[in-house]
Amino acid sequence: MNATIADFSASFPVASSRIEGFIAAHSFDRPTLVLDIERVEAQYHGLNAGLGNATIHYAVKANPADAIIDRLVDLGSHFDAASRGEIELCLSHGAHPQAISFGNTVKRPSDIAFAHRAGITMFAADAAEEIAKIAEHAPGAEVYIRLLVEASGADWPLTRKFGTTRDTALALMAQARDLGLRPAGLSFHVGSQTRDPAMWGDTLDQVAAVWQAAVEAGFDLDLLNIGGGFPAFYGEAIPHPTVYAARVMEQVNARFPEGIRIMAEPGRGLVAEAGMIAAEVLLVSKKSEDDLHRWVYLDIGKFSGLAETMDEAIRYQFVTPHDGEATGPCILAGPSCDSADVLYEKRPVALPVSLKSGDKVMIRNCGAYTSSYSSVGFNGFPPLDVVVI
Structure with missing residues (x-):
């Protein structure tokens, strides 16, 4: 992890936990799980x-x-x-x-x-x-x-x-x-x-x-x-x-x-709520002008830590810099060149309409079954980094 203090917290609401405060105050060069x-x-x-x-x-x-x-x-x-x-x-x-x-x-x-x-x-x-x-x-x-x-x-x-x-x-x-x-x-x-x-x-x-x-x-x-x-x-x-x-x-x-x-x-009940993932939006797009859903691609997906989105069983919560603004349904996907790397499609996620490439997002309660599921380097993406505070 290469984290540096950044003027990053201004783009987020007031942090609701020590972890959110830490993530908001730092920048990360790859998806990172922060554990308290x-x-x-x-x-x-x-x-x-x-x-x-x-x-x-x-x-x-x-x-x-x-x-x-x-x-x-x-x-x-x-x-x-x-x-x-x-x-x-x-x-x-x-x-x-x-x-x-x-x-x-x-x-x-x-x-x-x-x-x-x-x-x-x-x-x-x-x-x-x-x-x-x-x-x-x-x-x-x-x-x-x-x-x-x-x-x-x-x-x-x-x-x-x-x-x-x-x-x-x-x-x-x-x-x-x-x-x-x-x-x-x-x-x-x-x-x-x-x-x-x-x-x-x-x-x-x-x-x-x-x-x-x-x-x-x-x-x-x-x-x-x-x-x-x-x-x-x-x-x-x-x-x-x-x-x-x-x-x-x-x-x-x-x-x-x-x-x-x-x-x-x-396992989950002991450590899940002790972790959040710092991630980034890589792309927001529509497949056609009349598409009802946006596609939001993150720099983390099924193969880099979010395997439990399989069958959409575990529904992670997201924090964005635009929370409080108007939202719309999104299909959420990971960055890999694998068509299975779609996180939520059956039940789209409501995310701010103003969300765009480069926006930092936090994924709540990711302390369980994320870093241990992360691949060594599928598609050349590095495994999920971990920082403990």
Whole structure:
């Protein structure tokens, strides 16, 4: 990042946050994610207060910035790692091995062995072959079985690719026990950006039924991983993180035994609102004189950090120098020579009519799943830069 103090703030409304103030006071030679580490800490405390007896395992994939991992280690957070690289990252910042779970259900055998040697004791699985790999390369480890659950109403459902059915889950527990592993419990994911805690109810009913069946089959379960789903603000109202987490835990505690270990894996809900992206308008055009929509091309797109605009599931909020002026519908697109690099078309974005090439824009609440999604250099564009304040 090459940021310099500039007479830039005059073109924006009064900054509503430390991040907006920082971006408004600097210029950037490429799209840049600005993170406020104090906001990460505030979100952690807010979620932790509501989660009560549940332990936070931060989903590292949401944003692996060194400053975030370092601060969360200091706060006593645990971590959900999806790869050897994420395990090594957490360990390098002082995380205790037993505070890290290997939560990806698809793992390379050598990575399982690495994790086991490093002291990781907790692994996820949802298939017989995965159980066999863990038994061979992490003998004696704890495993939790990820369940396939029906969609909850989340903005980004996470069904089909991960998880298994009730009967298969019981069979996997038996296999794990026979191979010398400890089948400790169950995990699930209610779906990313589950805005209303009431949406958890049906999913928790499904998981509780499998838990009861496992107990009746003789398995001594004591671990429930409730996954992520904790939301961030993208324009639609959501509860305060403490209130949200407390309402989720009320439902969990009503369905599961007292005294069990409960893991929660917030990613988006912990870091999304701690980041904003500084970007620039490259072109505003119409395909024809009678076109109802303008096309607005930014210097950032799907391949350089905004992958979550896929299917228009996540609706980012934009700040421009012309806010307060007349607006009109825009199709928003990225800079690459790829026709898939269109951000919002099904539901156009209302942006000021006076918006033009060279205007600086801010994209709010981009702290999660942006820098970690950014390509190394598709079309020669550099990866998303990151600055921490």
